Amino acid sequence: MGSSILFIGAGRMAEAVIAGIAADDGSPFDRITVANKSNQEKRERLAADYGVHTTDDWLQVMQRHDVIVLAAPPSAHGDLLDAVAPLWKGQLIVTLAAGIDPDFMEARLPAEAPVCWIMPNTAAQIGESMSTFVCGRAVTSTHRPLIEGLLHAIGPAEELTARQVHELTAVTGSAPAFMYYIASSLQEAAAASGISQEQAQRLVVQMMKGSAAMLASGKDPKELIEQVASPGGSTAEGLHVLETYDVDRIMKQAVAAVNRHAGGNT
Numbered sequence: 611m612g613s614s615i616l617f618i619g620a621g622r623m624a625e626a627v628i629a630g631i632a633a634d635d636g637s638p639f640d641r642i643t644v645a646n647k648s649n650q651e652k653r654e655r656l657a658a659d660y661g662v663h664t665t666d667d668w669l670q671v672m673q674r675h676d677v678i679v680l681a682a683p684p685s686a687h688g689d690l691l692d693a694v695a696p697l698w699k700g701q702l703i704v705t706l707a708a709g710i711d712p713d714f715m716e717a718r719l720p721a722e723a724p725v726c727w728i729m730p731n732t733a734a735q736i737g738e739s740m741s742t743f744v745c746g747r748a749v750t751s752t753h754r755p756l757i758e759g760l761l762h763a764i765g766p767a768e769e770l771t772a773r774q775v776h777e778l779t780a781v782t783g784s785a786p787a788f789m790y791y792i793a794s795s796l797q798e799a800a801a802a803s804g805i806s807q808e809q810a811q812r813l814v815v816q817m818m819k820g821s822a823a824m825l826a827s828g829k830d831p832k833e834l835i836e837q838v839a840s841p842g843g844s845t846a847e848g849l850h851v852l853e854t855y856d857v858d859r860i861m862k863q864a865v866a867a868v869n870r871h872a873g874g875n876t
Contacts, residue, residue: 612640613756618668618690619681620646620656623706626734627679630764632660633737638759643671673699677756680705684872691718698723702753704760706730708779708872711772712746724748726757729775731783734764740782741767742775780868788864793818 615631617624628644631637642660645668646653653664665671672678672694682690684707694703695718703715704726715725725746730739741761749757761767770778793814800810824834839845852858 613638613676613759614641614643614674615639615677615679615760616643616645616668616672616675617679617681618645620644620649620652621681621683622732623730623734624679624681625656626732626739627681627706627730627760627764628656628660628662629735630737630739631760632662634763636759637763638755639677641675643675645671669693669697672697672701675701677702677704677760679760680707680710683707684709687714688718691715695719695723702726702749702756704728704757708783709776711776712744713772716746716748722748724750724753726753727772727775728757728761728767729779729783730764731786733786737763737765739765739767741765742770742778742782743767744770744772744775776872777869779872780865784868785865788861789818 617628624644628642631639631642642662643665644653644656644662645665646656647666650666653666656662657664678694678701680687680690680694680703687705687707687710698720702724703719705715706728708729711727712725715727716723719725723746726743726749728741728743730741733739734741741764743757743761745753745757796814796817797807797810800813801807805813821834825831835849839849
């Protein structure tokens with residue numbers, strides 16, 4: 611018999627993870643419940659799309675689940691954990707919220723409560739998230755299969771220290787938005803040549819897929835740049851523009867801005 615999992619919150623990230631679990635035939639979870647208090651229409655759509663159970667009152671159903679996933683905004687976690695604590699009956703408590711590490715959760719839960727902080731990205735909905743995670747002190751070998759089952763459903767994962775997850779969330783969790791921003795700019799540039807928006811999207815998406823595949827083969831990005839850009843060639847001219855506007859520094863500043871904001875919201 612499988613395990614049951616309760617999501618408290620039904621935002622975009624929660625739905626992405628739910629979609630991954632629902633699509634995973636090997637998932638250890640045979641019952642998924644989603645709690646959303648204010649949006650009945652959203653609950654009904656999630657039930658129709660993924661076959662999940664829904665509720666507008668998670669307090670009534672928490673003790674019937676093995677894993678509790680906190681999918682609320684970071685700012686709501688203090689009150690949420692205070693409400694979970696007196697109802698806790700051995701469940702594994704997982705958060706998907708930026709900045710909410712095991713120390714934060716353990717300070718508000720019974721000492722023996724197992725906790726895990728997972729930082730996925732929205733590619734979880736197609737099983738391609740690059741997630742980072744860190745486990746709390748009370749996590750044992752009993753809880754590991756549940757954590758692994760949750761992670762397996764949404765893509766590759768790396769177990770790190772809490773400090774590393776804090777620092778790398780900007781790269782694994784937020785930087786996909788940076789990539790989509792770049793893709794949008796390239797699609798606009800392609801469409802300016804007179805092709806359709808659909809053609810522009812296909813060209814850019816396949817270019818990015820191919821580039822990612824080359825990186826995944828283990829080659830160094832600088833080596834790959836040299837393969838494309840001949841000295842004095844037209845690609846080198848384009849790279850010169852990126853260097854002139856210090857795009858490398860801008861990307862690092864964007865990562866730093868994400869981390870500053872995440873740190874301020876805990």
